[in-house]
Amino acid sequence: MSNTLFERKAYGSNKCKGKKESTDAFTIKSYSKNAKEKLGGPSLAGAFKTREGKPTSFRKFYERGDFPIALEHDTKGNKIAWKVEIEKLDYHHYLPLFYDGLCETAHPYEFFSRQGVHDMLEHGGSKILPVIPQLIIPIKNALNQRNPKVMCTTLKVLQHLVVSADMVGEALVPYYRQILPILNIFKNQNLNSGDGIDYSQQKRENIGDLIQETLEAFERHGGEDAFINIKYMVPTYESCMLN
Amino acid sequence: MATVQTPMEPCGMVRPKSWDDKVEEAYRFQLAGYRDEREYAHLTQANVERWPHNGYIKKLIRKDGCWYYFNKTRECSEKDVSKCKLYSYSQDK
Numbered sequence: 076m077s078n079t080l081f082e083r084k085a086y087g088s089n090k091c092k093g094k095k096e097s098t099d100a101f102t103i104k105s106y107s108k109n110a111k112e113k114l115g116g117p118s119l120a121g122a123f124k125t126r127e128g129k130p131t132s133f134r135k136f137y138e139r140g141d142f143p144i145a146l147e148h149d150t151k152g153n154k155i156a157w158k159v160e161i162e163k164l165d166y167h168h169y170l171p172l173f174y175d176g177l178c179e180t181a182h183p184y185e186f187f188s189r190q191g192v193h194d195m196l197e198h199g200g201s202k203i204l205p206v207i208p209q210l211i212i213p214i215k216n217a218l219n220q221r222n223p224k225v226m227c228t229t230l231k232v233l234q235h236l237v238v239s240a241d242m243v244g245e246a247l248v249p250y251y252r253q254i255l256p257i258l259n260i261f262k263n264q265n266l267n268s269g270d271g272i273d274y275s276q277q278k279r280e281n282i283g284d285l286i287q288e289t290l291e292a293f294e295r296h297g298g299e300d301a302f303i304n305i306k307y308m309v310p311t312y313e314s315c316m317l318n
Numbered sequence: 319m320a321t322v323q324t325p326m327e328p329c330g331m332v333r334p335k336s337w338d339d340k341v342e343e344a345y346r347f348q349l350a351g352y353r354d355e356r357e358y359a360h361l362t363q364a365n366v367e368r369w370p371h372n373g374y375i376k377k378l379i380r381k382d383g384c385w386y387y388f389n390k391t392r393e394c395s396e397k398d399v400s401k402c403k404l405y406s407y408s409q410d411k
Contacts, residue, residue, distance in 0.1 A: 145384045154349065156384035160377075194387045198377075 133176030166202040174213035196239040218257040230285040237296040244296025255308035328405035345394035350378040
């Protein structure tokens with residue numbers, strides 16, 4: 076719709092072009108004395124914005140066929156066929172690689188990394204504990220993507236990790252500083268739908284709930300220092316054991 | 319007279335209506351490509367490894383030599399119950 080000459084003079088040419096009238100705060104323009112335009116708020120920091128991940132080494136290894144898994148694309152669904160017994164695998168090599176694949180969102184990488192991690196944790200026993208320090212960076216990278224799907228998977232994997240073997244929960248306590256900041260950001264991401272149905276609850280895809288569950292699992296299995304360390308990184312967290 | 323080593327062919331098959339431990343057992347064997355424990359024992363000559371707390375199957379080797387690993391808890395979902403087959407043998411009767 077074209078504006079009249081009066082409108083253009085009255086509201087300025089900016090309005091006609093659809094440009095904003097305000098200047099961003101903290102810019103050089105906003106500090107100038109001659110600034111006539113209204114001062115707008117600072118631009119968004121993007122704390123909740125999804126970030127693009129780098130290509131993972133899981134993908135590289137998968138495409139090269141380095142994993143001891145049979146690549147099947149049939150309808151059998153949710154199982155990996157291992158070419159080697161899991162008990163005989165080198166956990167120091169393979170477990171961090173599978174964790175690295177948690178950043179993936181594309182099929183089949185996403186499925187194989189998720190299921191691979193699940194199988195290795197379920198059957199790893201005492202071989203998991205020594206590998207914990209190598210798992211922190213992949214976990215941190217996955218959470219740092221701030222992608223809801225990736226976060227859900229990673230949180231479920233964390234919940235599985237703490238119960239996978241003895242002392243794993245305690246071994247994670249020194250690494251809370253790396254893992255928990257992202258959980259702190261998203262802790263309140265819960266839908267207030269009144270009395271409506273939030274289907275993500277049923278599907279276990281609600282990030283706020285998953286974070287609460289994960290923190291409770293950390294506290295239950297992290298020993299006596301766990302709570303105070305969680306509280307330090309996530310101040311709104313209340314103990315599930317003390318109260 | 320030497321005993322016959324070949325597995326007996328089943329004489330009957332029923333589809334389960336609801337889930338129970340037997341159905342879970344059959345589901346795991348059939349996912350790995352076997353009829354049941356008899357056929358598995360005959361073809362692989364191996365014992366089935368089980369979870370100690372509930373006796374569910376832990377891992378099975380498929381006919382192509384790959385391994386399937388199973389969870390501690392129930393894996394056979396409701397929609398898979400009717401797909402399972404429970405075989406019966408004449409000796410059992």
